[in-house]
Amino acid sequence: MKNNIITPRYNLEGVFLRQIHSFVCRKGRTTTSQLSAIKKYWSLIGVDFQLNALNFSSIFKHRAPIILEIGFGSGESLVKTAMNFPEKNFLGIEVYKSGIGSCLHYASSYQIQNLRIIYYDATEVMYNMIPDDTLSKVQIFFPDPWHKKRHHKRRLLKNIFLKIITKKLIIDGILHIATDSESYAFYILDEIKDIKNYKNLSEKNNFVKRPVSRIITKFEKKGLLQGKKIFDLMFQLKK
Template identity: 35%
Template sequence: MTAAQERSYTELAPRYCIPYQKGPVDMASLFGNTNPVTIEIGFGMGDATARIAEAHRECNYLGIEVHRPGVGKLLWEIEQRHLENIRIIEHDAVEVLMDMIPDQSVAAFHIFFPDPWPKKRHHKRRLIQRPFTDLLVQKLKTGGYVYMTTDWEDYAYWALREFSATPGLLNPYWKAGEAEAENGFARGQQWRPETKFERKGKAKDHRIWELYLIKGTSLETQN
């Protein structure tokens, strides 16, 4: 951690970081309002998280991250940008969702550039696979969305298959009757800031793959 990150962590964590607990949290009490809550899983250094929260102060953002320097950096961003709509949980995301997040309480999940675990023997460690995707659906409100990005083509197709096999998730970018190659991937969302991992991927001439799926029984549930 840099000196600034360490200072921010020491001074601001008691205010903005929520300790892990084996029991559901009340989102309204957590943020002091009933605004919709987006959960970002693995926010890295938090740059994109802070920029999105700053642009949408009418929404709440709960970041889950285990990398303490990243937590310190996001706390620094919170202070610099005067943000009151971000809270952080420094713990394993699967346990947080299972133990702390009430069912049907989340408006959106952001999962930007998760670890691709590129070696085949490590694929079982990838975050995006069932039954984790079923857990996301369980926590989402009807009409809520999951938004994932990656610069690894293999992971993109892997995630598309896992999301497509998850009951309750609908893909507004899937076009029936069209060739399956690249069908189902989303267009870039203009409101999403570029991340550090995205810049690294582009420097390697990697394409950015995006997935955007909605919870519901029909696409008419999209907000």
């Protein structure tokens, strides 16, 4: 597994160009168990970043609809969802090594066969690795809301990224977002409203009820106990 999660960029004079990302490259603590899982199972489930589009037939054992999850955290809910839907293939993207190790541990424990994961910046993965018109669903659960206004530029779900997703989804494919930040939820609605390909599946053109297929995570349970409201947004890609 490669250790870098972003592609460094330089100008013509060779000066490093600082980029704005939706995450911070912090050195979080990776446990011995997580490091062990990476060593043991990355070659079985992990997919290294590349500048060419993936051939999904070569990385998955069976041909099936592909669901992409961006920022899967510990990976526990992603693994359980993959286990609940063996007739579908799941691809996860995460930038924190602790989450990668944790996900690999869960996947090996449940002997999951229909899951692959990528350790890299999701924006670059979407641009370079995901072929157009291939994903049946993209799910992004509890992305960092970057609450302070000066940090809004770091938000992942801006208009430009939402447009990229339209190119990767198949027609009638689904974009499902969940957040516990009301301000971010309305920000997303505002960013997506002018993208004509998306049809909001909410009757009131705002939020939907949590689908039973979306497993409640530990993070979400903690938020609910604190009285936080959860917002589910769901859109379908139309011609």
